Structures are given as C-alpha cells and as structure tokens.
Amino acid sequence: MSIENKGVLDSANLCYKTEIVCAPNLRWEGSMKIENVKMRDIAKKFGTPVYVYSMEILRRSISEIKQLAPVTRYAMKANSNVHILKEMLNRGVKIDAVSIFEVQRALRAGFKADDICFTSDVFFNDDDVKFCLANNIYCNCGTLGMVEEYGAALKATDVGSAKISIRINPGEGAGHSKKTNTGGAYSKHGIWHQNLDAVKHLVRKYGLTVSGVHLHIGSGGNIEHLERITGKLVEFAKQFEDVETVNFGGGLPYQYDPDQPQEDISGYKAVIDTRAKILKKHFGRDIACGIEPGRRFVAGCGTLLGEVRSLNHTFDDEGKRIDYVLTNVGFCHLLRPMAYGSFHPIWFIGDELGPEQDLIVAGPICESGDVLTQKNEEPVARRLPMPKPGDCVVIGGAGAYAHAMSSNYNSQPLIPEVIVDGDRCVQTRSRQTLDDILMKETK
Numbered sequence: 001m002s003i004e005n006k007g008v009l010d011s012a013n014l015c016y017k018t019e020i021v022c023a024p025n026l027r028w029e030g031s032m033k034i035e036n037v038k039m040r041d042i043a044k045k046f047g048t049p050v051y052v053y054s055m056e057i058l059r060r061s062i063s064e065i066k067q068l069a070p071v072t073r074y075a076m077k078a079n080s081n082v083h084i085l086k087e088m089l090n091r092g093v094k095i096d097a098v099s100i101f102e103v104q105r106a107l108r109a110g111f112k113a114d115d116i117c118f119t120s121d122v123f124f125n126d127d128d129v130k131f132c133l134a135n136n137i138y139c140n141c142g143t144l145g146m147v148e149e150y151g152a153a154l155k156a157t158d159v160g161s162a163k164i165s166i167r168i169n170p171g172e173g174a175g176h177s178k179k180t181n182t183g184g185a186y187s188k189h190g191i192w193h194q195n196l197d198a199v200k201h202l203v204r205k206y207g208l209t210v211s212g213v214h215l216h217i218g219s220g221g222n223i224e225h226l227e228r229i230t231g232k233l234v235e236f237a238k239q240f241e242d243v244e245t246v247n248f249g250g251g252l253p254y255q256y257d258p259d260q261p262q263e264d265i266s267g268y269k270a271v272i273d274t275r276a277k278i279l280k281k282h283f284g285r286d287i288a289c290g291i292e293p294g295r296r297f298v299a300g301c302g303t304l305l306g307e308v309r310s311l312n313h314t315f316d317d318e319g320k321r322i323d324y325v326l327t328n329v330g331f332c333h334l335l336r337p338m339a340y341g342s343f344h345p346i347w348f349i350g351d352e353l354g355p356e357q358d359l360i361v362a363g364p365i366c367e368s369g370d371v372l373t374q375k376n377e378e379p380v381a382r383r384l385p386m387p388k389p390g391d392c393v394v395i396g397g398a399g400a401y402a403h404a405m406s407s408n409y410n411s412q413p414l415i416p417e418v419i420v421d422g423d424r425c426v427q428t429r430s431r432q433t434l435d436d437i438l439m440k441e442t443k
C-alpha cells in the first residue's frame with residue numbers, strides 16, 4: 001500500500017492541514033489541492049519551483065484585517081504581485097510603500113497617489129524627494145535628515161505638500177528575529193523618541209506640518225507588545241497639534257505551524273478603538289487610526305511547489321546517519337529559512353512515500369545553509385515521510401517575504417507565480433530565462 005500526505009484546506013487557520021491517506025500508486029497522483037486545483041496539476045503545467053497564491057485565502061485575510069482599524073494599509077514589500085495589489089485596491093486597502101519603486105508599482109497597479117504612504121529613513125537619491133513632491137506622495141520620514149531633505153526640497157521647488165508624517169522609534173521593538181526587530185537602540189529605523197523637539201525645530205524652519213505620526217516596531221512580534229506600544233504612540237501624537245493620522249504599523253503575528261492554533265488578532269480592534277477614543281478626546285476631532293500589516297495579509301495564501309531531485313546521507317562522529325532530501329527549492333527562491341531560521345510547513349506528494357523519519361530538507365544552492373528545515377539558523381531534521389526523487393515538495397506559508405525576497409544567486413532564474421481562484425488557475429509571472437538575467441549585461 002502506498003501513502004501520501006493529503007492536504008485539506010483548514011479554513012479556520014487559513015492554511016493547509018495534512019493527514020496520511022491511501023493513494024493511488026501513481027507518481028504525481030497526490031490529491032493536495034489549492035482551492036479546486038490539484039497541486040500536482042499546477043506543478044505539471046507550470047513546472048517547478050512555482051509560487052501559487054489562493055485568492056480565497058487572500059480575500060479572507062483581507063476581511064479579517066480590514067475590520068481591525070478604520071484605515072488599513074498593505075505593506076506591499078511582503079508580496080508585490082499585481083493581482084494581490086489589485087485585490088487590495090478593490091477591497092479598499094491602501095498602500096505602505098518603502099521605496100519609490102514600490103510607490104510606482106502601486107501607481108501602475110491602479111492606486112492613486114492619495115492611497116500611498118511612502119515610509120523610509122532616507123530618500124534614496126535627490127530624484128526620490130523630487131518625485132514625491134511632484135506626485136503628492138505622502139512621506140513618512142524615519143530620520144531627522146529625511147525631514148530636513150524634504151523641507152529643503154519643498155522650499156527650493158515650492159511644489160508639493162507641506163504635510164509629512166514622522167516615523168518614531170519608541171525605544172523598544174519586537175520581531176521574530178533580531179533582523180526584523182525595527183525598534184530600540186539597535187535599530188536604525190525611526191526618529192528616536194527623545195528627538196521630537198528636533199523635529200519641531202525642522203518643521204518650523206521649513207514651514208512643514210506633521211500631520212501623521214507612525215511607528216513600526218518589527219515584523220513577527222506578538223499582540224501584547226503591539227497593544228502596549230500603541231499607547232506610547234498616542235502619547236507621542238499628543239505632541240503634534242496638527243496630527244490627522246496615527247499609524248500603528250504592521251507586525252501582526254502569523255502562525256506558520258498548522259499544528260498550532262492560528263494567532264488570534266481579533267482583540268486588536270478593541271485596542272485600536274480605545275486609542276482612537278483617547279485621541280479624539282485629546283484633539284477634539286476624529287484622528288484616522290491605521291495599521292499597515294504585510295505578513296498577516298498574505299503569508300497564508302502562498303504555497304511554493306517544488307520537486308525532490310535526489311537523496312543524500314552522511315554519518316556524524318557517533319556513526320548516526322543523517323538523511324537529506326535535496327529539492328529544487330533553494331534560498332534563491334525562499335530565503336526565510338536561511339535568513340532567519342524560519343519554520344515553513346513541508347509536505348511531500350508522491351506514490352509510495354516511505355515511513356516517517358528524520359529528514360533534513362534542502363535545496364540546490366552551493367552553500368550548506370541552503371536548508372529549508374532550520375531552527376535558530378541551524379539545519380534541523382524534521383519527521384516527514386521519506387519521498388523519492390520526482391515527488392512533489394509542498395512548502396506552506398509562502399505568501400509573505402517569499403517570492404519578494406528571491407534572487408538570481410547561482411544564476412537561478414526567478415520562478416513563476418500562479419493565481420488560483422476557484423477552478424481558475426492563471427500564471428501571473430513567467431519563469432525568467434537566462435536571457436532575462438543577462439539582458440542588462442554588456443560584453
């Protein structure tokens with residue numbers, strides 16, 4: 001008898017659960033599905049590796065998040081696929097962009113300048129600040145230098161808005177990894193909370209208005225921390241009499257392990273409501289309170305499909321055998337395990353999967369760190385059924401900071417993206433070719 005992992009859409013958790021079932025003795029005849037489309041059909045049609053996004057799961061997470069705050073922005077760095085951007089646009093979600101390229105991408109997807117907030121600690125070059133002024137892009141400045149540059153450019157050109165937002169570093173942060181913690185003394189982001197008088201000085205000098213205050217303390221933190229930090233931002237906001245918007249940032253948690261309950265974010269609504277009431281009482285007018293998550297919007301809608309290419313094993317000093325499953329999914333396609341030791345659920349689809357054993361699942365890239373199963377940034381074995389070369393590997397929770405962080409390392413072409421909507425399955429980005437990679441190179 002052969003076995004396979006059968007994926008079942010778990011709507012409560014917005015992710016896939018697995019169970020072991022009997023399977024027909026046929027290669028690629030697994031029955032894991034994304035909406036109504038079999039994963040093995042997607043892999044056959046578009047080749048592997050391939051990113052697949054479920055529109056149904058995306059829509060559900062948009063509805064879940066939209067009810068939390070009066071203004072919701074999508075931190076588009078998490079996934080800038082145009083279909084995802086359009087879905088956000090159609091559902092009234094605005095944009096948090098962190099580069100002028102993201103701003104332009106959002107404009108091309110159909111967002112209006114008014115829908116976009118550009119958050120950064122620097123203008124990348126002189127053209128950036130000119131672009132923002134000329135196109136009325138609201139700038140959320142994360143350093144005194146950026147405020148000064150904006151003010152000086154406004155004064156010099158007399159084009160654009162005098163209104164800015166400031167990003168404040170509240171002196172503490174949180175994140176799933178040190179690298180994604182964006183608050184506190186060791187974070188480069190935001191205007192240090194004790195430097196707000198210097199902001200006021202610059203604002204007077206250049207005739208600016210601080211109409212927004214913002215903080216984002218990190219990605220992958222927890223809800224208790226977010227709750228506490230929103231209180232701090234309210235106090236900072238009170239120092240700026242012209243404030244119209246208060247943006248509490250992103251950082252909503254997402255549970256990647258389908259065996260754990262999904263993080264409950266529903267209570268965050270009451271937190272934001274309370275903050276909005278305090279602000280209204282203080283200012284005597286409504287203050288538009290907003291959030292700007294990235295991960296929580298899109299992590300669950302993405303799946304990365306690849307193929308098992310080879311098996312390998314070694315022996316440690318005690319003679320213990322270590323088994324490796326080598327796939328065609330490398331850190332050039334999905335960086336998170338290598339960069340942060342992040343957990344992603346993994347399943348195999350294939351005929352005659354072997355019994356469960358401890359396996360290290362890895363990729364094709366020429367570094368030992370190219371391992372999908374990691375913990376604390378070290379390779380670790382995971383208990384999984386033994387696949388065979390040619391079987392499909394399914395990596396869940398691959399919608400956020402996944403394709404967006406891929407690279408051409410090892411001259412590997414960027415991989416396709418596919419949207420699934422019910423029975424419909426459409427490729428929205430084709431696989432790069434070597435010619436694409438070389439296009440800008442001159443001999």
Ligand SMILES: Cc1ncc(COP(=O)(O)O)c(C=O)c1O
Binds near residue numbers: 293
């Ligand atoms: C300024 C800003 N806002 C929002 C986000 C989104 O964070 P998350 O994806 O954790 O919600 C980030 C990500 O680091 C960010 O830098």
